[in-house]
Amino acid sequence: MILYLGWGxxxxxxxxxxxxxxxxxCGYRNAVSSYVECVRxxxxxxxxxxxxxxxxxxxxFSRLLNSFDSDSLLRLNHYPPVTHTAAIGFxxxxxxxxxxxxxxxxxxxxxxxxxxxxxxxxxxxPLAFCVxxxxxxxxxxxxxxxxxxxxxxANTLHDRSRLSLVFFGGPSPEAIxxxxxxxxxxxxxxxxxxxxxxxKSHTYAHRLGETRLDHFKIA
Numbered sequence: 001m002i003l004y005l006g007w008g009x010x011x012x013x014x015x016x017x018x019x020x021x022x023x024x025x026c027g028y029r030n031a032v033s034s035y036v037e038c039v040r041x042x043x044x045x046x047x048x049x050x051x052x053x054x055x056x057x058x059x060x061f062s063r064l065l066n067s068f069d070s071d072s073l074l075r076l077n078h079y080p081p082v083t084h085t086a087a088i089g090f091x092x093x094x095x096x097x098x099x100x101x102x103x104x105x106x107x108x109x110x111x112x113x114x115x116x117x118x119x120x121x122x123x124x125x126p127l128a129f130c131v132x133x134x135x136x137x138x139x140x141x142x143x144x145x146x147x148x149x150x151x152x153x154a155n156t157l158h159d160r161s162r163l164s165l166v167f168f169g170g171p172s173p174e175a176i177x178x179x180x181x182x183x184x185x186x187x188x189x190x191x192x193x194x195x196x197x198x199x200k201s202h203t204y205a206h207r208l209g210e211t212r213l214d215h216f217k218i219a
Contacts, residue, residue: 064171079155079162087154094147097170100132107162113149173197
């Protein structure tokens with residue numbers, strides 16, 4: 001069983017949280033708002049380095065997270081101890097957004113797919129972030145960066161729960177997802193242009209484990 005709490009964290013929502021916090025003196029809301037600002041900034045820096053690496057303008061990807069109505073999400077997952085050693089806590093999938101930054105409390109459970117039903121455990125480090133490429137970044141880099149298929153195994157430690165705090169960096173619903181022209185000089189686009197709202201709706205209409213981006217490939 002997973003217990004998760006989620007917050008939508010567009011810039012307008014973030015301002016509302018900050019204003020509400022100042023009125024009620026709620027330290028928890030202040031902490032969440034401050035964390036969101038910092039982790040969003042980190043995600044943007046990573047995206048700007050990726051943009052530099054593939055030879056496109058620095059803010060080609062990061063500008064989508066900085067938009068006024070960015071549809072990003074912060075989620076807290078709680079995996080309590082279980083007795084079934086092979087139980088899956090959260091099934092195989094790729095993240096549909098642009099970039100995911102995950103921190104955990106040091107309890108193992110995250111695994112990434114190497115294909116052919118081979119899974120590699122990710123050693124937990126409470127002092128580091130695990131960075132996952134999302135489906136949208138795969139589309140925007142024309143497949144140069146590939147979204148990571150991963151899963152979370154159930155927690156088998158009897159004396160400690162697994163906690164993870166996950167930032168899913170997403171654009172505004174109306175943002176058009178397309179590959180920058182600099183990446184198409186010698187290559188044809190692999191994916192048609194689409195909006196985040198369209199892809200998000202498509203994501204929730206299909207099973208978790210499906211390779212949903214395939215539906216947007218250009219034949």
